Every structure is written in structure tokens, then in C-alpha cells.
């Protein structure tokens with residue numbers, strides 16, 4: 001009921017008022033102790049919503065009434081909740097990322113394949129109409145081949161973001177790998193978007209990863225990384241560079257850039273898309289504001305479940321390239337380098353009453369240099385050795401790598 005699940009409740013209530021869905025039941029271990037006010041505000045009693053404190057009990061008692069279950073809970077709980085729903089024959093709207101462990105993902109894909117309808121992984125932006133129209137134009141060859149793709153994900157998060165919940169910023173919980181990070185979680189949408197642009201086998205395809213080289217850093221007192229520099233090549237030989245960070249203050253800046261033979265495309269999520277033609281034609285600008293990702297994803301998934309569409313926007317198998325990229329980035333880096341104290345500054349945002357950890361202009365400079373030239377910060381930021389170039393054959397090293405990163409922690 002809390003965190004992002006609250007947004008799902010608001011969206012579902014809206015769709016219910018329009019007669020499109022009906023919320024049958026919901027569950028949270030702290031349903032009554034922490035969410036009594038929400039239960040009233042969301043009018044559960046009037047709407048006949050049954051409330052449970054354990055998801056298994058909810059599924060056992062409500063399975064015949066359910067068409068899908070929304071799993072908007074801590075990442076480390078997604079697999080077991082998906083299993084419980086799948087065993088009852090019910091597909092899930094799984095919040096992204098479904099998991100960040102490639103082995104667990106394969107288990108989920110296998111389980112999901114036994115369902116009459118596939119689960120959805122809720123990456124927000126794949127169903128955006130402007131994005132889909134541009135991808136189709138790319139596939140039709142209007143912009144020529146993609147020469148290079150880059151992602152800038154400057155996503156400030158205050159220091160207390162990592163204390164909001166027990167899994168935030170964690171590499172492991174017990175023996176389980178979690179890998180919550182700025183790439184695996186908040187910027188996951190954008191990284192998945194990049195792989196969508198690069199997928200050449202049709203509209204709903206994502207590029208497979210061939211090689212990865214990455215450097216991971218942390219400025220916050222967390223287990224995982226809050227800054228990633230990742231260079232990957234796709235199976236088709238295209239180059240993708242991603243620079244994403246939470247170690248910054250001020251404005252959020254996101255830009256997906258595709259340098260193509262005939263044009264440069266820039267997509268700024270939540271704002272607009274730009275097409276810069278290289279032959280002197282006037283540039284195009286397409287406004288993308290007003291798109292409500294959560295509402296549109298519920299509606300698109302509903303259309304799939306009622307047979308009006310042939311597939312969910314992103315299936316579990318479609319998220320494989322994203323999970324591989326994330327896992328290979330950890331394996332390639334081999335370490336999460338603490339950013340040198342002298343490079344870090346602390347900023348108080350008085351309006352928000354929040355503290356931010358940043359690197360002043362240095363982060364933006366390093367991100368720009370990396371995206372333009374592929375130059376990693378490396379030794380200048382305290383790395384002891386260069387990152388290793390890895391291929392998917394290295395995936396079996398994931399668990400040992402993460403355990404070693406965890407063992408090396410001094411926080």
C-alpha cells in the first residue's frame with residue numbers, strides 16, 4: 001500500500017470509477033498499523049475491497065476473482081510473489097525490475113510460460129506513442145542505421161532516499177542478491193528504453209548484449225553503486241554508453257540520444273523528442289507531455305488480457321537484456337569504488353529540507369566526457385585497475401562478484 005504501490009492504488013481507483021477494472025483485494029503486512037488512513041481515503045470498505053496481511057492468504061482466498069495481481073513491493077519479494085500468483089494461474093503486473101539476478105529471471109520466465117497469459121514488467125515508457133512511432137521510423141530506415149546510442153541519467157536523490165526502506169541501496173540481504181542501484185532501479189526505465197531503441201527485430205524487441213565494460217562508484221553510505229559508467233555493444237555491433245547517477249543535486253537531467261546516419265534523435269522523457277536532420281532539413285520537435293505511464297500501462301495490459309492486443313508491453317523475457325546489462329556491469333567493474341572524499345560536496349536543499357551528496361560540476365563533466373568519447377573516470381576517481389571487458393559468458397561470475405563486493409564493504 002505504501003511507496004509506489006500507493007500510485008497504483010490511485011490509478012486503479014480512477015480506472016474503477018470509469019468501469020474498466022475492479023480492485024478485488026489488496027495486501028500489506030502493515031495494512032492496519034501503517035495504512036489505516038489510506039484505506040479510508042481509498043474507500044476500500046465502500047468499494048468492497050478485501051484487505052489481507054499476507055499475499056499467499058490473499059491469493060488462496062481470492063484466486064477465482066482475479067485476472068491479474070499488481071506486484072509493487074520491494075524488488076527482493078517480486079520472485080516469490082510472482083511464483084505464488086503463477087501457481088494459482090494468475091499473471092502479474094510486476095513493477096520493474098522483475099529481478100536483478102539473471103538466474104532468478106530465468107526461473108520467473110519459465111514459470112510465466114506456463115500461464116495462459118504472460119506477466120507484464122512495468123517499465124513505464126515502452127508504450128509511449130511517440131516512442132513507438134519513432135522506433136517504427138527507425139525500423140523503416142528513415143534515419144539510417146544507429147551509429148551510437150547514449151544515455152544521460154542525472155537523477156538526484158537526497159541522502160535519506162536510501163533510508164526509506166530496508167532494501168534501498170543494498171547489494172545483498174542475507175544470502176540473496178538484491179543489487180538495488182541507480183541503474184537497476186530508478187534509471188532502469190531509461191536503460192530499458194535504450195535497449196528498445198537498439199532492438200532491430202521488430203517494434204517489440206530489445207537488443208541482446210554482446211560485451212560490457214563498466215565502472216561503478218558510490219558517494220552515499222550504501223552497499224551498492226550510485227554512479228555507473230557503462231559501455232556496451234549489442235549483438236548487432238551497436239555501441240551503447242550509459243552514464244547514470246544519484247550522486248548529484250539540483251535538476252534532474254535525462255537524455256536518450258541516438259546518433260544515426262541521417263539524423264540525431266534526442267528523447268527527453270516526460271518532455272519532448274527532437275529530430276536533428278543532418279541534411280539541413282528543419283528539425284522536428286514532438287511534445288510528449290501529458291502521457292500518464294501508470295494509467296497507460298494498466299490500460300495496455302488490460303487490452304492484452306482481454307485479447308485486444310497480442311502481447312504485454314514488456315514481458316519477463318523482454319527484460320533479459322536489461323538484467324544482463326546490469327549484471328555484466330557489476331561483473332566488469334568488479335568493485336564499487338568509493339568516490340574520494342575530496343571530490344564530494346554536501347548540499348542542503350532548504351525548500352525540500354533535504355541533504356544531497358554531489359560532486360559539483362565534476363560529475364556532469366565526467367558524464368559528458370564519457371558519453372562523447374568513452375573515457376572512463378578510472379584512476380582519477382580512485383579505481384585501482386581498469387574495468388574488464390566481459391561477455392554474457394561471464395554471467396556465472398555474478399554471485400561471487402557481488403559477494404566479494406559485499407565482503408569489501410566498510411560502511
Ligand SMILES: NC(=O)c1ccc[n+]([C@@H]2O[C@H](COP(=O)([O-])OP(=O)(O)OC[C@H]3O[C@@H](n4cnc5c(N)ncnc54)[C@H](O)[C@@H]3O)[C@@H](O)[C@H]2O)c1
Nearest residue numbers: 001002003004005027028029072073074075095096097165
Ligand atoms: N514505475 C515507476 O515509476 C516506479 C517508481 C517507484 C518505484 N517503482 C518500483 O516499485 C517497487 C516498489 O518500490 P517502493 O520504493 O515503493 O518500495 P517500498 O519498500 O516502499 O514498498 C512498497 C510497499 O510494499 C509493501 N510490502 C513490503 N513487504 C510486503 C509484503 N510481504 N507483502 C505485501 N506488501 C509488502 C511495503 O509495506 C510498502 O507499502 C519496486 O520494484 C520499485 O522499483 C516503480
